[in-house]
Amino acid sequence: MKKVILALFLVLNLFAFSFSRKLFSESGGSHDDEAALLELKSSFSDPNGVLSSWNPDSSNHCSWFGVSCNSDSRVVSLILRGCDEASRLHFSASSPCSSKLGGEISPAVGDLSEIRVLSLPFNDLVGQIPKKIRNLEKLEVLDLQGNSFTGEFNRIRVSNRGSDEKPNLSIRRLLAKFRKSLKVDPFSSNAARKLMSFNEEDEEEEASPSADHSSPSGKTKLYPIEIASIISASIIVFVLLVLVFFFVYSRKWKRNSQIQVAETKELKVFVDSSDSNSIPLTYEIIVRATNYFSNSNCIGHGGFGSTYKAEVTPNHVYAVKRLSVGRFQGDQQFHAEISALETVKHPNLVVLIGYHASETEMFLIYNYLSGGNLEDFIKERSKPALEWKVLHKIALDVARALAYLHEQCSPKVLHRDIKPSNILLDSKYNAYLSDFGLSKLLGTSQSHVTTGVAGTFGYVAPEYAMTCRVSEKADVYSYGIVVLELISDKRALDPSFSSHENGFNIVSWAHMMLSQGKAKDVFTNGLWESGPQDDLIEVLHLALKCTVDSLSIRPTMKQAVKLLKRIQPSRL
Incomplete structure (x- = not known):
């Protein structure tokens, strides 16, 4: 009977421990990811303001440039592709590059435990690749090519994704080897995959836990006072878990009620797409054309915000008025007022091409006029x-x-x-x-x-x-x-x-x-x-x-x- 009671309470404690770990990981994990991103930002040099949106006071970290999250606000992808004449050959219009970063990769990147894609190619990154990357168990794609790291890892691009959506065995073994010793034969600039050969015993050795040589023998006798202690501790743990459950999920419910849907980077365009002279416009294309709202592209300041020149192509130049977020009571008011402008058209009014509106960013896109103001x-x-x-x-x-x-x-x-x-x-x-x-x-x-x-x-x-x-x-x-x-x-x-x-x-x-x-x-x-x-x-x-x-x-x-x-x- 004692053994049955002990087994029941051990199961309860195990369940409580596992459940509490899940709760705390959900409540604190996203905060840890934000802190890791901010520490990573501080280790970069950012002369062109690529990471200007990485500001915890103005937006959630999941809306920051280059960052993608899952439903629990955990970072699953970080893509910051540098851009120069050589690297432009590697990226198409559907996979654009941004202005270069510099500096080193902070070891804090190893704290992004849910990340699956880490891509920082063709930046001016130097120093050592942090060894904490090997702790990222869910990492599937690691792309560090085109940088100037010291040692033998100056150009790395590995992937754990096979063409049939199943893990590629060779790449999986390479990642396992990389996590263990960080000794990876670098990929060439053409991403030619030359995998380092090693024995399969290494992988098996890494997966095999070390033997426990000190296993005591004999049976443990439980006394009534021990059973009472276990019962009391279990009740206390259970009550605490119930309180934690209501606390964490009440906060999560409140947050979800305030932000019902994840913030998207949609662009509403009024121009007829069937026009042969028009080109498809997206949020990323417009923001990149303003050089991420850099001062060098600023062409005017006004009471509602600043205006930036956005040259998408030599024949497609726009003026982007970035509005001061908070001037409106909410984006519903903004959408209502902008929708009324679709019918406001006159030869002596600037043409409204489109707009973007979210809780952290609002801007209008007009035709650019070369004569100034x-x-x-x-x-x-x-x-x-x-x-x-x-x-x-x-x-x-x-x-x-x-x-x-x-x-x-x-x-x-x-x-x-x-x-x-x-x-x-x-x-x-x-x-x-x-x-x-x-x-x-x-x-x-x-x-x-x-x-x-x-x-x-x-x-x-x-x-x-x-x-x-x-x-x-x-x-x-x-x-x-x-x-x-x-x-x-x-x-x-x-x-x-x-x-x-x-x-x-x-x-x-x-x-x-x-x-x-x-x-x-x-x-x-x-x-x-x-x-x-x-x-x-x-x-x-x-x-x-x-x-x-x-x-x-x-x-x-x-x-x-x-x-x-x-x-x-x-x-x-």
Whole structure:
């Protein structure tokens, strides 16, 4: 009877121990993987910011670049392929390479106990290959070719996968040998497999446990106090396991309820794929074309985020606006607002190619315009910037875009951040309004109270700044400021205004010049002498009328278009 009771409680303890190991491995394993990845990152040199997404404060480690996880958030694959002229021959478009890393491989890689694929080829990695890799029992593919490790392992590429989806025996033996002694004959750059020969006894020896020479004999007698201790300990262990079970799985349930599906790297593309000039776009292709959002590819900053140039091919260049995650209440709001933009199309609005939205990354993809933005155009003031025909065309193009947003979109779209840096140009000085898709959408009402003031200081209408009440007339005010900057040498809040009273801006300055009979001094140097002076005065009066305090006096953008068309010069 004693033996039966002992056997029952031993089985219970064994079950409890195994179950607790599983629980703790599920709760702590993913955290250990994240720590191992961060330690691995610290051992690399990363001049091009390939691992910029490896940030525990902004995302889960399973969404980091090059990392793939299973359903328990355990790392099963780490693929970071370096890229140079030689290595490009090894990888196709379906298996791309990224900018090179450098440094050494941290021994922490040996802590990724669930990893099956470890691929770090064609980087500038040096030093010794960590011996802890041999402890990765589930490793199937190890690709370290094209690096500069010391010793005989400078180019290694082994695989435990056979073509018939069964483990390849020779490769399995090679991996077993690699785990045991790390002595592997390196593969050539063409991945020619030359396996080191060794006796099968080595593998059998590794698999055979050493004999236990001290096995005591005889029977152990159990006393009642020992049985009571075993029972008490088993009850305590059982209660603790129940508590651990509810604690761990309650946390896991809560996490799964917050993140119902694994974050994907999908890209929504609006361009018709049947177009012969279009090319398939994916998340990886776009991000890689921006050089992983590096500063060298940054072409502008705005209130919603930064914009990067993404050259996929010489004939396919895009502008990617990376949004500041957290500006929206959630990706559902983001998807809802973006879906409304599919029907917002006008010749003077930038073309929305597609977008990506997840909890850790949001960006919009637009057509790239080679002429830069109007802010730089005004600063440079090259000869075309002095020609009345060019300046008139820009003013008319922007007015047409705003009239379309205000009059023809349902619901109407208010921009709320009109400024020169949000007006883009092509090589023929056609103007395009950008960032309109990030404005708040209005219904049928003429005004709307917002929760905060959007826009840039100096371009915001006074009634909007004071009351947070926005209407299309706020866009008209901002347009008037842009026109004044376009025709003059002054900025909205020019440094030369510092000698005047507080609140003195380009509007106050233009009114002052008119009242003093110096209207011609408003215009940029040479424009008054070369341009039609009557038309210049009309445009000046239009800009000032757009910026009056009374909303009822400000014209609509439709009226502004009508006036500009009436004084339109001959075509370029």
